[in-house]
Every structure is written in structure tokens, then in C-alpha cells.
Amino acid sequence: MSADSEMFLIRVPASTANLGPGFDSIGLALGLYLELHGSLSDQWEVIPLSEEMSVFPRDDRNYIVQIAKKTAAYYGKELSPCRLFVSSEIPLARGLGSSASAIVAGIELANIAGELDLTDDEKNRQASLFEGHPDNAGASVYGGLVVGLHTERRTDVVSFPIEGVKVIAVIPDFELLTEDSRNVLPASLPYQDAIGGSAAANVLLAAVLTKDWKLVGEMMQSDRFHQPYRAELVPHLARIEEIVLQEGGFGTALSGAGPTVLSITSIDKSTAVLTALKREFPQFVVKELEIDNDGSHAAILSEQEKKGLEFL
Structure with missing residues (x-):
């Protein structure tokens, strides 16, 4: 990102994992979302827009920011500080991937703010390294139903849409x-x-x-x-x-x-x-x-889109 006035949106779906007998290997993306609106700033600031997010640190100690900084560092980059507005529909500690969605949001933050140009496979590998298994993270990254195997050496995930x-x-x-x-x-x-x-x-x-x-x-x-x-x-x-x-x-x-x-x-x-x-x-x-078949999304907002944000 090159301009302080640019604002980005990151949207990450919830997930269910261990689907039946698919322990630590089969997951499904669901239509509850963690959303993050952000822009470059002179210091890290995390502003919660939902009750679920109000219990977390509001500076660079925030888990999403920590994941973003670690991801950028892995690729040899240092992130510029950002001002982040965060909201979530995903309940905490209920088995709906709240931790994985935060991890994926942090990786998406590093990718868009640090201009890392990561592929989905690279995002999923990083998320699975943080998570320790690929079913929650993979579902949040790819969407749909995912089947994965994660080891220290590699992470393999196959995904496909679910309808009907x-x-x-x-x-x-x-x-x-x-x-x-x-x-x-x-x-x-x-x-x-x-x-x-x-x-x-x-x-x-x-x-x-x-x-x-x-x-x-x-x-x-x-x-x-x-x-x-x-x-x-x-x-x-x-x-x-x-x-x-x-x-x-x-x-x-x-x-x-x-x-x-x-x-x-x-x-x-x-x-x-x-x-x-x-x-x-x-x-x-x-x-x-709803079943989310699209997975995580990050984009720079247009001026028209920014005007529609009530919290700005």
C-alpha cells in the first residue's frame, strides 16, 4: 500500500472442523464473518466494532496484529502500523473457528498491507503452521469443504464447493x-x-x-x-x-x-x-x-465504498 488514505477490507468466514470422523482433517466454511477495515497509520490501533472483539488488546499486542507481523517477518518484511476497525459474528470458544479466522485475518493483513502477493496455498500453509492443523484454517482460506493433511514439511489441502x-x-x-x-x-x-x-x-x-x-x-x-x-x-x-x-x-x-x-x-x-x-x-x-464457498477476501476499498462505512 502506498497511500495513507487507502482503506482495505478483510473478510474471513467461520469454520467447522473435525467434521464427523474427519478429525483434524475435514472442515467446512460457514457464513459467519470476521471483518477488518484498515488503513496505514502512524501507530497500531485496533478499534472493536462488536462485543466479541472488545475483550482483546487495542494496540500491537492484538492477536491479529501479532500474526500479521510474524507473517510479514517470515517473508522478510516489516509492516507499517495500521488503524484497524474489527468486528466479528463468530462466537468465541464455541467450536466455530474464531481462533483460525483471526489467524487468517492476520495473514491477509500482512499480505495486503505488506504487499506480499501470497497465493492461497501460501496463506493456508502459514495459517496451518499457526493452528497446527489444516481443517479450520483451510476452510477459512479456500471456502467450501476442505480435506487436508498438515505436517512440519508441507500442508496439502483439497477444497470443493458444497451446495444443495x-x-x-x-x-x-x-x-x-x-x-x-x-x-x-x-x-x-x-x-x-x-x-x-x-x-x-x-x-x-x-x-x-x-x-x-x-x-x-x-x-x-x-x-x-x-x-x-x-x-x-x-x-x-x-x-x-x-x-x-x-x-x-x-x-x-x-x-x-x-x-x-x-x-x-x-x-x-x-x-x-x-x-x-x-x-x-x-x-x-x-x-x-450458509455455507461459504468463497473463503477469505481482501481488497482495497473504492471512495464510494468508504463513504458507506458508518463508523468512519
Whole structure:
């Protein structure tokens, strides 16, 4: 960026990960967004526009800024300070990729403010290095459904759009930290359980690609890697599974590490599933979420676009 008056927009979708048996490998981008409007400045300043963002530091200690500076440094650049307006629809510590979206936003910030010209593959590699796995980060970068493998040497992700189904989210009124949710997982699995879990993940992907959504739903509930162990932390999971099947939905799974639970339905059954879940869980947020097939976006705003921003 060459002019202090230029303003940019960064928009990053939420994500669900560990989709059914796809532990640390299968994710889906969802239509809740972290947005960042920014411009070059003489010092780092982060101005929250939503309650979710008001709890974080408002200077260069902010996590998004820290990620941006580290990313720029990796490519041999030092970022000029920016003034950032940040808002988010993504609830914190609910299993909807709030941390991954912040990481991707930081990488997008480094890319646009530092003129790094990164490819999506490079963005995803950096995000997965910060995250430690590619399913949340990959979904936020590429959009759609992603399948990935992340190692110290490389990150491989395949992505493709998902259409023709609806996603219903039950978002509880309590947080569940990823660290706490990982602590209930076993250190190892019996060989046959690992084979069964891997086979379920393979069948899930084949079913997605052939649009056999009934089979997708069955595989979502055939996980051997994490859901059986985390169910004790998410007592509403079993009841949601029952209701979704009763109302004609396809299947249900933990979103990320929980406590949010996602269900997939046909378009014509989504209203019935949504209504039944709202009736059963009035204390929780129950909503239909769009699938985001585009992934993260960053662009310089035109003068006309800047005039439409109420906070300026």
C-alpha cells in the first residue's frame, strides 16, 4: 500500500472442523464473518466494532496484529502500523473457528498491507503452521469443504464447493476451550478403531462427492476419534442427534472441539429441524448458517465504498 488514505477490507468466514470422523482433517466454511477495515497509520490501533472483539488488546499486542507481523517477518518484511476497525459474528470458544479466522485475518493483513502477493496455498500453509492443523484454517482460506493433511514439511489441502443442503447450528451459552476438550482424548487408539474411523472418513468424503447426504449423515455419527470422548462435555449432543433424525435431517456432529453442534438437512426439511431444535433448546442460539464457498477476501476499498462505512 502506498497511500495513507487507502482503506482495505478483510473478510474471513467461520469454520467447522473435525467434521464427523474427519478429525483434524475435514472442515467446512460457514457464513459467519470476521471483518477488518484498515488503513496505514502512524501507530497500531485496533478499534472493536462488536462485543466479541472488545475483550482483546487495542494496540500491537492484538492477536491479529501479532500474526500479521510474524507473517510479514517470515517473508522478510516489516509492516507499517495500521488503524484497524474489527468486528466479528463468530462466537468465541464455541467450536466455530474464531481462533483460525483471526489467524487468517492476520495473514491477509500482512499480505495486503505488506504487499506480499501470497497465493492461497501460501496463506493456508502459514495459517496451518499457526493452528497446527489444516481443517479450520483451510476452510477459512479456500471456502467450501476442505480435506487436508498438515505436517512440519508441507500442508496439502483439497477444497470443493458444497451446495444443495442446509446447515443448522446449535450454539450453547457456554464456552468450551479447545485445550479442555483435547484433554479428554486418549493418547492412542486400538488398531481396529483407527481402521474403522479412517474408513468412516473415507466413506463420508465419497458420499459428499456423490451427494449421498443420507450416507454423509450416517458417517458424521460414526466417528471413532473424538466425539465418543467429548460427548461427556457436550451433554446436548445426543438429544440433538435424536431430534434431527426424527425431523428428517441427515446427520449431526460436533463442530470443532464443541460445544456447538452442527446438523445437515435437505433444503425442504431445514425449517422443521430448525423449529424443533429451537423449541427443545430455547436457552441456546439455534440458527441456519450458509455455507461459504468463497473463503477469505481482501481488497482495497473504492471512495464510494468508504463513504458507506458508518463508523468512519
